Structure formats: C-alpha cells, structure tokens
Amino acid sequence: MTVGRREKNKQQTRDRLLSAARELLATRGSEATVEEIAERAEVSRATFFNYFPSKDALIDALYAELMELFGEVVDAMLDERLSTYDRVVGVFTDFAQTSAADPDYMRVVTGELERMYAASESLGENSHLFTTQVRRLIEPGLEQGDLRTDHPVEFLAQMVAAIYLSTMRYWRIDPDLKIGEIFERAGRFAAESITVH
Helix, strand or coil, rough: CCCCHHHHHHHHHHHHHHHHHHHHHHHHHCCCCCHHHHHHHHHHHHHHHHCCCCCCHHHHHHHHHHHHHHHHHHHHHHCCCHHHHHHHHHHHHHHHHHHCCCCHHHHHHHHHHHHHHCCHHHHHHHHHHHHHHHHEEEEHHHCCCCCCCCCHHHHHHHHHHHHHHHHHHHHHCCCCCCCHHHHHHHHHHHHHHHHHC
16 A cells, blocks of 8 residues: 555654654753754644644653564564573663663653653553563563463563663663663563573
C-alpha cells in the first residue's frame, strides 16, 4: 500500500515535532515549552496541538519510541544464542551505551515520564509494557534451563524491571554516577538473581 502525500506530510510533521522535542529536552530540560518545540519544528502552536493534545502526550510518544527501541534490543538478544544471564546484562549495557550517547536527553525524558506517571493512572500500563518486554527477554530461559523456577516468570520479570528502573532513577539524580559501571553492575546483579548458578 502506498502512502499518499497528505499522510506522508503528516508523518514528517509529527517526526519534526518529536525531533524538536528531543533536542530541546536535551538542552532545556523540562523547561522546554510547547511554543519552543513548535518553533523548532517550524510549525504553529495550533499545529502542535493537532498532533499532541499536551506536552505530556508528546512525552508519551517519546516513551513509545524508547519502548520500541527497547523491544528491538530484546529481539536482537533473542536472535542470538545467548544465556539468560547474558541477555539480561545485555539490555542493561545497551541502556548505558544509549544514555551515554545523549545523557541530558535521557535524564530529562525518564524524569518527565516518572513525574507524569506518578500523577496519573498510566503508570501501571506503562510499567506493564516494560515488564512484558523483560518477560520476553527472560522466558526462553525456562526452555534453556538457566532460569530459576522457584518463582513465577512474571515475578522474575518484575524484579529485573524494578532493578533496571531504580538504577535509571539513581543515575538520573546523581550525575556523578558512571553510567556504564553502574548499569553493568546492576545488570549482573539482576541476572544473578534470576538465573540458575
């Protein structure tokens, strides 16, 4: 199916808004306004609201992008013949590498997401999306025989997700933490906690 010019233009405008938001959040943090994002994307404020009903909705879209990227990392790990331990450490290491490439943006976006979800009912839904990806990552360990079986897989996925998210939170609030080091250590800890030794 071919995409018409109108749909293509709409997608390009949406992409420009997301790109402008990424740039401004990295440089201005949560202070970046809808007006600044629209101006950077070279659209009107009204056009911004045609695509996103609020700044929080745009942050949600950025979260969806991050979750899509996380899903791709999980897919890549599952495509390789890796132990559950190596897959878990791999996703932690991937976050560290991605964040090290653009730490200011990642700090702001993860902080904004936490702020939004703490004040809304979407926290549970977004946590579930993340935990579902983690579960996909570790569940093959049952067949491989290297995943603990004394707890349900869902519980193990929740614990890995909790370690991941709290490590992200500590890194976000303490800029002196060495992201590569702390995420690798957290990944090893999470992996050791759920695998058979």
